[in-house]
Amino acid sequence: MSRTAGSHGPATLAAIRKAGLRLIYEHGYEALTLRRLAADVGILSGSLYNHIKTKQDLLFTLVRNHMTDLLANLDQALAGLDDPVAALAAFVRLHVTYHMERRYEVYIANSELRSLEPENRATIVAMRERYERQLIEILDHGVAAGRFRVADTRVGAFAIIAMLTGICTWYRPDGPLGPEEIVRIHTDLVMQGLAG
Amino acid sequence: MSRTAGSHGPATLAAIRKAGLRLIYEHGYEALTLRRLAADVGILSGSLYNHIKTKQDLLFTLVRNHMTDLLANLDQALAGLDDPVAALAAFVRLHVTYHMERRYEVYIANSELRSLEPENRATIVAMRERYERQLIEILDHGVAAGRFRVADTRVGAFAIIAMLTGICTWYRPDGPLGPEEIVRIHTDLVMQGLAG
Amino acid sequence: MSRTAGSHGPATLAAIRKAGLRLIYEHGYEALTLRRLAADVGILSGSLYNHIKTKQDLLFTLVRNHMTDLLANLDQALAGLDDPVAALAAFVRLHVTYHMERRYEVYIANSELRSLEPENRATIVAMRERYERQLIEILDHGVAAGRFRVADTRVGAFAIIAMLTGICTWYRPDGPLGPEEIVRIHTDLVMQGLAG
Amino acid sequence: MSRTAGSHGPATLAAIRKAGLRLIYEHGYEALTLRRLAADVGILSGSLYNHIKTKQDLLFTLVRNHMTDLLANLDQALAGLDDPVAALAAFVRLHVTYHMERRYEVYIANSELRSLEPENRATIVAMRERYERQLIEILDHGVAAGRFRVADTRVGAFAIIAMLTGICTWYRPDGPLGPEEIVRIHTDLVMQGLAG
DNA sequence: GATGAATGAGATTTCATTCAT
């Protein structure tokens, strides 16, 4: 059951995705060579094609799976929350937590959009817009209810997402701040920033 | 009276930099081909080497020039401002304005750090840290003076910079919001977010 | 049953080495293009890299293999020969025979030394000096025994080697003189030239 | 009248030839770049074309001038010498001396034959054959007169020339042996080698 | 007679991908 002599079956695909994730995060999609990826998995580059369709397809699959997860998690986190303040807090918590735990996926989904072929990019952009729209709606509700004050909820949503997404460029699991502290700091910044 | 469609001398270098900036912004450094760059400038790819040393050197020069300008502008913008609130406002205004006016440079300086060779990257990272440090110091002063409240000024500075930098991913000069509005929205978010 | 005109596996490497040898002999290392080499082998130039590391490595391998063979043959030819006259005769016979049979390798090992990168060159020069030293020692023994007369054995050895090596610039297998005659002529010249 | 600001007139051509000679000797014709040559002379590569026609023409001129000189010197050295022994001694002295004093030219004339275009090569090969023929005739006379013994005068001549030409691969003006000693050693080797 | 900039060809090398074994 060891991986020494190459992985078997689905295990190899999982290994490819894991290594691909890390390598794209570290060097970028264009700079990733399939030879390098294969070497990290312990096979030759030709053998990759027993598991993936193309390099582009690997990227697309990684990003789409990530976005699917993210959206599902968001739906779950917001379920039943009518209060815009509570919803915003839940959004921030989910986003921050997610971006610390899965920073490779998150980083790639943002930075490699331009490496996706048009059709694939359109799919991902649509998913991303669904995500953004949920935050915009929370802000709209909050503003309507007099709980938030922001001149343009769309710009405000972008600003919040950009701020929170920035975490994955500096966060390290072994850094000085624990996840809860990081969640708190950012929740405070967002909540006060919008305070009516 | 030039001899071909392309321009002569310094004009060619300027054209190379301008086209390079746009192409790297659009496709990324790795995906940029010198053939394409040369074609956009109106010369053959080999002729690029009368003006640049290598592709890497072009990237480095673009990013370094940008960082140099940015730091100089920041120094000027903060000169004589002792009040942390005024300093923070100046910082936000400069950063936002700069990121709207020169979003290609800004985007590249952030996204192509990993495409820089180690030595070049170290140079840029050092410049970027000088920039970040100025904001951290403003926050430190503000916290010490009881004007700002933030649990960790370093994390706060990163969050602010990330938020403001996000502008260059969606801003379009012909969009619905004018520069002054965008400055105001972000200044409000930041100021309130830190309000003591 | 191969799939193209080119051969498979080890046969391709052998074909590359053989064609490389001839082409370097004919045009020189710098003037050899990998496109031409690949064409002669019946593959595309990129395919060469399934078999060789770099062009430089191909040259180095060819020269090193040759020197290794030459030294091994010399050791064998001189084994058990204590008499300096017999040893010198054996040396001349080996060298002349070798330079007729493998004149491509011999010529390249001499003419392309300067095309080797410093480290590779050092390796080959060391092997070449081991070869020369054996002749110098034969001459030293012969002079000590009063069998040879030469003012400087090092210069004498160089002169002999230069003379014998010259053969590979004019020898053709289908020329008027057979190998044995050529061996005899040169043996006479050397033996008499050193006669005490 | 300094060379600092670039040479004037014929001085520049002389500088080009001198630098070209050394650079071709050191790196080979194919490996010589005109940029490097121009840099050594102190001009830009485009300016070379005010003095030479092409790179190939520079090589040809260098080699032809050398061969012309060599043949003229040989004619002079052999003038009036009817005795084959005396003639051979004169040939050896001239060749050895020449190969020590002008080893760059000599080395290039031998090693870069294959870099000459067909027509140019034919010219040089013809000159070289005139040179060889003179030695062959000396040997023929000596054999006919019973003064030399060699089975094939053509092969004997090639062997002698190869031996003597080898000097320019190891000779250094500041080496342990003076010119006269080197002449003597080689004269002895040749004379005894042919002794009847 | 030197310069600076262009050309156009071509060099080595790398890459994603395919496929017979």
Next chain:
DNA sequence: CATGAATGAAATCTCATTCAT
């Protein structure tokens, strides 16, 4: 399902050479 070898395209960069200034 992995391998080894091939393809074909393309990439960066260099070179000799030309020519307006």
